[in-house]
Amino acid sequence: MSETIREEQEMLELRNLSPFACPAARSQGRRVPLEDCPTRTCFQRDIDRIVHSKAFRRLKHKTQVFLEPEGDHYRTRMTHTIEVARIARTIARSLRLNEDLTEAAAYGHDLGHTPFGHAGERVLDEIMPGGFRHNEQSLRVVDCLEQDGEGLNLTYEVRRGILCHTGPDQAETLEGRILRLADKIAYINHDIDDAIRGKIIYPMDIPLSVSQVLGFTHSERINTLTVDIIRSSAGKNEILQSPACARAMHELREFMFEFVYRNPVAKGEEGKAQDMLRRLFEYYAADPDKLPPEFQTIRIREGVERAVCDYISGMTDKYAVEQFGEAFIPKAWGVK
Known part of the structure; x- marks a missing residue:
């Protein structure tokens, strides 16, 4: 009996992926078992379930940093999600990890984000008993709210990647751990790009100590941080940054909080x-x-x-x- 396309792909994964990867054939499965798709692995199927969801489509009309900016080129929650997915897949491919699992978790990681960005998140965190965290709400969206309350019934590994992209818990898979860093790389750098576009900061405002390590342009910083993770993590059962890049990214994030995320011009509304x-x-x-x-x-x-x-x-x-x-x-x- 001939193998299905899905089975062929699963065999290729088992043969070609790193021993530290999570092949689709070894997924812990879904909360509600489904008959296997003949053409797609379980993680490829999760990508489609997320991309075709209503919550995913709404991301294009949700604030990333700037409320109702004038101009077509400022990021939204949708464009942020796509940028995260691309960075995460690049890292996963270079480390021979499962790109499909990485991509699925990236597409789902911000589905629970509020309107008006983190400003909206802070309000709901104040109001809701027990607080509100967007990563937990993202998991709730895929588990309970989509498909008229039935949820998307995603695989365990994708659900854990979504939940653990921020907060104290760590995903069990390296693919899920990639997402945590890819999210930071994306938002810090594209928020710099948007802040420069909005004349909130200027390129020379970025600390020289950061630029000397990460580079002086948007593309240089993303490339440096991405390549650094690949080199630091190669052959290891962990996703790592070099101390120099980790320090520089932390300094850059502190700079953004002081001059952009708390800036009265950027956040006046x-x-x-x-x-x-x-x-x-x-x-x-x-x-x-x-x-x-x-x-x-x-x-x-x-x-x-x-x-x-x-x-x-x-x-x-x-x-x-x-x-x-x-x-x-x-x-x-x-x-x-």
Whole structure:
């Protein structure tokens, strides 16, 4: 009997991947077993499930750093996700790890992010009992919220990569650990690019001690950090950075927090956005019958606050503004 395309791919992985990789054939599987696809490995199937999800499509209308920037070239949560996936795949390929697993986790890692970026995350973290963390919400999206509450039923390894891309826990697979660093490389560097475009900082503001290690341009910094991980991790059962690059990236991140992420020019509208989300939360919590039908089941099973949090965290920036207008602005005063 001839092998399926999927089986051929699984055999190629077992033959060609590093002994430290996670081949699809050795996945711990899904929470609900599925019949194998004849053409796609389980991780390739997860990529498709995520990319075709509603939560993934909404990423294009969610803030990365700048709220409603003027210009077409500023990053959104979608473009950030794509950049992370590309960096992560480059590292995985060079280390002979599983590119499909890496890509799937990268595409899913920010599905739970709030409208208005980390400003929205901070508001929900204040309001929700037990707090709110976007990595945990991303896992909740793929487990519980997509597909009308059925979830995407992803593999264990992809789910762990999504959950562990930030926070104290570490993914068991090297592919999942790549994501953690690829996310930082992407957001630090593309946020610099956007901040320069927005005239928040200028190239000469970047500390010379950082540039001497990582390079003086956007592409040089990403290349240096990516190649450094590949060289530092080659032949090892761990994903590592050299001490010099780790120090330089930490210094660059500190610089970004001081001059961009807390900059009153870049973040001047965040307070308004946060007030909007607070009022929306209070509005739906006080009258949960106004929640859409798909959140009423969550309300019954897990409580009003959980349902409201799921609804608001899934909103795009524009939709949150529209819902705020519907709730609080008289229609006669609405902007046409």
